[in-house]
Amino acid sequence: MAARGVAYLAxxxxxxxxxxxxRLVVPGSAPVAWQAPRIATxxxxxxxxxxxxxxxxxxxxxxxxxxxxEQARAFVRAALLAAPGFGAGHGPLGHxxxxx
Numbered sequence: 001m002a003a004r005g006v007a008y009l010a011x012x013x014x015x016x017x018x019x020x021x022x023r024l025v026v027p028g029s030a031p032v033a034w035q036a037p038r039i040a041t042x043x044x045x046x047x048x049x050x051x052x053x054x055x056x057x058x059x060x061x062x063x064x065x066x067x068x069x070e071q072a073r074a075f076v077r078a079a080l081l082a083a084p085g086f087g088a089g090h091g092p093l094g095h096x097x098x099x100x
Contacts (some may be wrong), residue, residue: 007065024069032066034073043083043091050093051076
């Protein structure tokens with residue numbers, strides 16, 4: 001069984017600016033940072049839950065934590081771009097962005 005520990009993923013989506021930076025911090029390792037252009041959308045309801053679920057799915061598929069976070073971030077970005085536009089407020093992501 002793999003060693004277990006603590007990790008922290010700091011999401012940058014709530015910060016301001018044209019870029020979003022997320023940082024994965026694992027004690028004893030150098031932080032890993034990802035930057036990407038901000039996606040201009042109001043349809044952000046469920047981003048955190050979707051990200052956590054996608055990370056868990058990657059881990060369950062056997063990816064290491066860094067790869068699972070990287071894959072999950074890519075999925076959330078695709079889901080933001082595929083948002084169906086429901087509602088008058090912060091609508092849901094486009095979870096149909098799943099690729100088989």
